[in-house]
Amino acid sequence: SYELTQPPSVSVSPGQTARISCSGDALPKRYAYWYQQKSGQAPVLVIYEDNKRPSGIPERFSGSSSGTMATLTISGAQVEDEADYYCYSTDSSDDQRVFGGGTKLTVL
């Protein structure tokens, strides 16, 4: 079955840039989406179609994709950005959706 691979954790100091990677064989042909999930809450979309930001999401959140790797970048991370982040995409046949294992971002 198709898999997306994320690092389990990333840690930065406030104001630094956090980068979270997501690797998958179908990413050259499929969009990546990114979700933020804070403790006890439902996930929230922060990036869609590789690099688009929904309204209401701060500009410090950006996305990129190159080859088999998608990246979520938080420029000038804030304490309130501490959360679990998940990438999401589809397999090459577009039948199966899949989430990455999630990355716990610590900002302190």
Add this chain to the structure above:
Amino acid sequence: EVQLVESGGGLVKPGGSLRLSCAASGFTFSNTYMNWVRQAPGRGLEWVGHIKSKADGETTDYAAPVKGRFTISRDDSKNMLYLQMNSLKSEDTAVYYCLSSFDFWGQGTLVTVSS
């Protein structure tokens, strides 16, 4: 404003069945692919399956762990999404979310499978 409200969760014994519902509003439900996603306690997000729009045949796809046991359906006249879960196992214990396309999530409903 987009709203997705799940209901129907609860405690069920192994081997039992449960039907979850998701009431949608604030967008054109009939044109939207709808997903079910679950999250076991302390674990990550897991895609359960989806149902395409009527225009795309209302076809369904499922993740391997639930295929043959779970069935997703929709009623566009009521803006409702359903998840019929049969032959439940302890590993199906999770919060179940509905997800519209890729963007909006409900608040989730907890399903606990235990004797």
